Amino acid sequence: MKKRKKGKNIGFLFVLPWVTGMCLFGVVPLVASVFISMTDWGILGDFNYIGLQNYIDIFNDEIFYVSLWVTVRYAIFAVPLTICTALLIAVFLNIQTKAVGFFRSVFYMPSLVSGVAVAVVFKWILDPNYGLINSVLNIFGIKGPNWLFDPNWVLPSYLVMAFWGACGGYLTYLAALKDIPKELYEAAKIEGAGFIKRTTKITVPLLSPIIFYNTIMGIISAFRKFSDAYVLGGAGDEGRFYMVNLYQEAFSFYKMGYATALAWILFVIIMDITIVLNITKKYWVYSD
Amino acid sequence: MLIYIKVNINLFKVIKIYLYKYTKSFLRSKGSMKRLKIAFIHAVCAFLIFSTVFMTGCGKNTDDNDGNTYVFATWAAGEELKEFQEIIDRINNEANGDFYIKTLSIPSDYYIKISTYVAGKKTPDFFWLTQELISKYASMGVIADITDEFKASTEINPDTFYPGVLASAEYDCKYYGVPWIANPLIVYYNRDLFREAGVDFPDPLGGWTWDEFIDVASKLTVKKTDSNGNQYQQYGYIVDGWPNIETFIWAGGGDIVGENGKDILIDSHETLKGLGILQKILKSGITPKYSEVASLGSNNVWFEKQRAAMFMGGIQDNFEEKISKLPEEERFEIGYAPMPVCADGKPHGFDWTASTVMSKKLEGDKKAFMILEKITKEFFKWKIAPPIKGTVEQIVEIDPLKEPALPTIKICLENARSANYTPEWNEINDKLWNRIYSKMLNDPDFDYETEAKAVAREAREIMDKRK
Numbered sequence: 001m002k003k004r005k006k007g008k009n010i011g012f013l014f015v016l017p018w019v020t021g022m023c024l025f026g027v028v029p030l031v032a033s034v035f036i037s038m039t040d041w042g043i044l045g046d047f048n049y050i051g052l053q054n055y056i057d058i059f060n061d062e063i064f065y066v067s068l069w070v071t072v073r074y075a076i077f078a079v080p081l082t083i084c085t086a087l088l089i090a091v092f093l094n095i096q097t098k099a100v101g102f103f104r105s106v107f108y109m110p111s112l113v114s115g116v117a118v119a120v121v122f123k124w125i126l127d128p129n130y131g132l133i134n135s136v137l138n139i140f141g142i143k144g145p146n147w148l149f150d151p152n153w154v155l156p157s158y159l160v161m162a163f164w165g166a167c168g169g170y171l172t173y174l175a176a177l178k179d180i181p182k183e184l185y186e187a188a189k190i191e192g193a194g195f196i197k198r199t200t201k202i203t204v205p206l207l208s209p210i211i212f213y214n215t216i217m218g219i220i221s222a223f224r225k226f227s228d229a230y231v232l233g234g235a236g237d238e239g240r241f242y243m244v245n246l247y248q249e250a251f252s253f254y255k256m257g258y259a260t261a262l263a264w265i266l267f268v269i270i271m272d273i274t275i276v277l278n279i280t281k282k283y284w285v286y287s288d
Numbered sequence: 289m290l291i292y293i294k295v296n297i298n299l300f301k302v303i304k305i306y307l308y309k310y311t312k313s314f315l316r317s318k319g320s321m322k323r324l325k326i327a328f329i330h331a332v333c334a335f336l337i338f339s340t341v342f343m344t345g346c347g348k349n350t351d352d353n354d355g356n357t358y359v360f361a362t363w364a365a366g367e368e369l370k371e372f373q374e375i376i377d378r379i380n381n382e383a384n385g386d387f388y389i390k391t392l393s394i395p396s397d398y399y400i401k402i403s404t405y406v407a408g409k410k411t412p413d414f415f416w417l418t419q420e421l422i423s424k425y426a427s428m429g430v431i432a433d434i435t436d437e438f439k440a441s442t443e444i445n446p447d448t449f450y451p452g453v454l455a456s457a458e459y460d461c462k463y464y465g466v467p468w469i470a471n472p473l474i475v476y477y478n479r480d481l482f483r484e485a486g487v488d489f490p491d492p493l494g495g496w497t498w499d500e501f502i503d504v505a506s507k508l509t510v511k512k513t514d515s516n517g518n519q520y521q522q523y524g525y526i527v528d529g530w531p532n533i534e535t536f537i538w539a540g541g542g543d544i545v546g547e548n549g550k551d552i553l554i555d556s557h558e559t560l561k562g563l564g565i566l567q568k569i570l571k572s573g574i575t576p577k578y579s580e581v582a583s584l585g586s587n588n589v590w591f592e593k594q595r596a597a598m599f600m601g602g603i604q605d606n607f608e609e610k611i612s613k614l615p616e617e618e619r620f621e622i623g624y625a626p627m628p629v630c631a632d633g634k635p636h637g638f639d640w641t642a643s644t645v646m647s648k649k650l651e652g653d654k655k656a657f658m659i660l661e662k663i664t665k666e667f668f669k670w671k672i673a674p675p676i677k678g679t680v681e682q683i684v685e686i687d688p689l690k691e692p693a694l695p696t697i698k699i700c701l702e703n704a705r706s707a708n709y710t711p712e713w714n715e716i717n718d719k720l721w722n723r724i725y726s727k728m729l730n731d732p733d734f735d736y737e738t739e740a741k742a743v744a745r746e747a748r749e750i751m752d753k754r755k
């Protein structure tokens with residue numbers, strides 16, 4: 001009994017530094033940002049309390065809607081694309097073959113590479129004249145688009161990058177696939193179910209909790225898209241994602257109060273989407 | 289420092305006593321809920337104590353200046369930093385202990401780091417500031433008003449500066465920095481390609497109009513065949529977002545912000561005329577498509593690889609050195625001409641300049657201004673071009689390869705100008721780029737007039753928000 005008490009004490013002491021760090025570098029800045037979003041602080045000078053003026057200005061600012069639409073549009077396409085891609089790769093990597101270990105390593109590599117490094121490489125890949133994609137298309141006599149230099153092709157450019165990056169997201173699906181009892185597939189086979197029916201009636205429903213989790217994480221990630229968008233940009237305002245706009249307001253225009261208000265609005269948007277998904281969860285996510 | 293250590297020793301004693309009492313009360317409590325409550329309360333208390341430890345560190349005396357040591361922040365790095373440090377070392381040696389300058393090199397994210405220093409109340413004593421930000425920093429009370437000292441100075445008096453350069457360090461009729469460099473635009477051209485096309489060289493003393501410039505560029509835009517028999521396009525000129533939009537707006541006699549720093553002129557007749565010159569250039573085919581420029585890396589490479597016959601760059605651009613290092617068969621002779629004239633008949637090219645500014649806390653400090661004078665005079669011997677009238681010949685001492693360009697550089701320095709910067713400049717410039725310039729580059733038929741009027745309206749709203 002005494003030993004158990006001592007163990008708990010030591011446990012609390014071990015956790016204390018982390019809790020302290022989290023409070024100091026997480027909770028305190030979070031609380032401070034609520035106040036900062038209600039000031040006209042421009043980093044350089046003093047700040048004055050202006051109430052909700054930043055929020056009013058944001059909703060009257062055309063750039064806010066432009067950047068929000070660019071981000072939402074990207075999320076609408078990128079999230080399902082990355083989920084389907086990762087799921088498909090997981091299904092194939094679940095098949096026991098000789099080189100499966102090698103392929104698992106290769107497909108996981110995209111998630112190890114820094115966002116900025118990926119952006120720099122894709123700048124070359126997507127070059128309209130000498131880029132990899134257009135050079136390959138040229139071999140087949142197809143004139144490739146101007147990618148990031150054409151406003152109509154900026155979104156597809158980022159979706160190409162998202163598709164490449166989706167490969168690394170198969171890990172959670174693969175782990176979940178391993179948990180699906182083989183007996184279910186055997187029973188389904190006996191009943192005469194084909195591959196598609198087995199996938200849609202067994203695999204997908206049993207993977208739905210993981211799909212739900214990855215959907216939320218994917219939406220959060222899409223709305224927070226920054227590093228590659230900051231490096232690559234895009235013709236006109238097509239590459240002006242929400243976080244890029246936020247960064248610019250804070251550090252180029254010296255409007256930290258305004259940028260903080262943008263951050264809180266983003267938080268509310270993501271929170272609302274997460275709540276809606278949680279409400280709809282009971283209709284499509286399998287649970288025991 | 290000693291006070292800081294002493295405070296923290298006492299705090300650690302408090303923490304020790306607290307942890308002892310905490311474990312004692314925890315052991316005595318009964319029931320898991322009660323223990324959880326105690327644990328939570330103690331965790332909050334621990335957080336408050338720990339955060340106090342950190343706050344004492346953050347809240348210590350932020351004024352690092354012990355009265356003799358001054359911090360100078362610069363974006364210089366590599367070779368440039370080495371040269372900069374040599375200058376600082378020389379000044380420190382001559383100071384004989386009267387003062388000491390410490391270098392703070394910020395080679396990347398310079399302005400983000402400077403603004404972080406400012407926010408943390410640790411503004412460097414001196415730092416470089418680009419012309420676009422002087423009005424912003426001045427309006428926010430970050431940098432010192434040096435008008436009185438500057439006007440009274442016998443070492444670096446404002447009257448000796450080129451007016452176009454000096455205006456960049458001014459805000460609200462006061463001086464907030466001392467410019468240390470003038471880098472006006474000049475037209476570099478490939479003499480070999482001009483000879484090949486049978487086109488006369490432009491007058492090194494200038495006088496050509498933008499129509500004449502476009503005409504010359506058209507004659508130099510031809511299809512050519514390389515040594516391997518491959519066909520390629522040679523262009524007369526290149527524009528890909530550089531030169532900046534001001535260059536073309538001024539060409540038409542317009543401006544972005546008026547001289548009073550308040551009026552928005554983006555939708556004026558003259559500005560639209562200037563944008564029309566830009567559209568004419570883009571539609572004439574004398575410049576590669578915007579999407580094509582990056583294929584060679586950057587715009588200056590087109591000139592270096594003789595794919596573009598003319599290039600508008602700063603006088604500091606070291607084409608002479610780069611081309612001298614190329615294989616014999618790739619070298620060419622460089623010619624120089626001032627920018628085409630604007631509506632008033634003068635070649636008002638864009639002048640990139642930067643100033644050394646002083647932290648607000650040094651405002652009125654004569655010793656600090658004396659140090660600023662010393663440093664600036666050394667910079668005049670270091671970079672081209674010194675922004676002082678009558679020092680053009682000094683350029684050759686700094687960079688002998690620029691000698692052939694001297695007559696042209698003199699004209700450019702005398703006529704170059706900066707924009708009329710305001711604290712809202714970055715926001716307005718961002719709109720000009722995203723809504724007008726980049727759209728024109730992607731679509732030469734873009735309706736810039738309608739967009740310019742919309743941008744002007746929004747720019748006025750931004751200016752109206754200024755208190």
